[in-house]
Amino acid sequence: DAKTTQPNSMESNEEEPVHLPCNHSTISGTDYIHWYRQLPSQGPEYVIHGLTSNVNNRMASLAIAEDRKSSTLILHRATLRDAAVYYCILRDGNNQGGKLIFGQGTELSVKP
Amino acid sequence: DAGVTQSPTHLIKTRGQQVTLRCSPKSGHDTVSWYQQALGQGPQFIFQYYEEEERQRGNFPDRFSGHQFPNYSSELNVNALLLGDSALYLCASSRILDRGNEKLFFGSGTQLSVL
Numbered sequence: 001d002a003k004t005t006q007p008n009s010m011e012s013n014e015e016e017p018v019h020l021p022c023n024h025s026t027i028s029g030t031d032y033i034h035w036y037r038q039l040p041s042q043g044p045e046y047v048i049h050g051l052t053s054n055v056n057n058r059m060a061s062l063a064i065a066e067d068r069k070s071s072t073l074i075l076h077r078a079t080l081r082d083a084a085v086y087y088c089i090l091r092d093g094n095n096q097g098g099k100l101i102f103g104q105g106t107e108l109s110v111k112p
Numbered sequence: 113d114a115g116v117t118q119s120p121t122h123l124i125k126t127r128g129q130q131v132t133l134r135c136s137p138k139s140g141h142d143t144v145s146w147y148q149q150a151l152g153q154g155p156q157f158i159f160q161y162y163e164e165e166e167r168q169r170g171n172f173p174d175r176f177s178g179h180q181f182p183n184y185s186s187e188l189n190v191n192a193l194l195l196g197d198s199a200l201y202l203c204a205s206s207r208i209l210d211r212g213n214e215k216l217f218f219g220s221g222t223q224l225s226v227l
Binding site for chain 1: 116145147153154155156157160168170202204213214215216217218219220221
């Protein structure tokens with residue numbers, strides 16, 4: 001599985017947008033870009049995923065660069081409950097099953 | 113609809129002992145994966161079970177073994193416990209047919225402490 005690079009930590013103010021970057025320069029054509037987050041004392045939680053086009057759901061938006069070598073997770077209005085470690089993960093579309101390669105992730109702190 | 117449930121939530125063992133952790137997948141899911149998460153690290157993939165067989169395995173020794181039952185629930189067994197096995201053990205479920213498009217649902221984990 002191709003690897004991703006994320007900043008170790010980021011800070012945001014409550015009710016402001018947050019842009020979490022991820023670099024994946026070795027991404028292959030069949031790799032999906034997945035984002036998970038892990039709140040304190042909980043297991044990881046699915047946030048969003050995409051292949052080529054930008055994606056929106058109730059939790060966040062995913063902006064994918066045209067060359068797919070980077071992506072950005074966008075939280076439109078950060079809340080204190082969004083404080084978590086955010087993981088950007090590539091999933092091979094030809095690979096069945098639950099193997100996710102987690103990196104260190106980005107620890108997001110949200111200030112009131 | 114219950115999500116992924118794991119038991120027990122906490123466990124304390126001593127070196128050399130054996131431990132069994134249990135996981136019930138989300139309704140409709142047929143695949144269970146296990147992860148180990150050391151303090152301050154991202155989860156690491158241990159193995160995945162589908163149709164009662166181990167389908168993929170990460171870089172873990174044979175002391176780590178598992179089982180999947182006909183109802184899709186799963187167990188993780190660790191023999192000859194070492195201090196370094198202290199970690200949060202996470203179970204995740206998914207559907208095999210979703211391939212790379214799938215969403216994994218994780219339980220809250222079992223915190224294992226080896227003394």
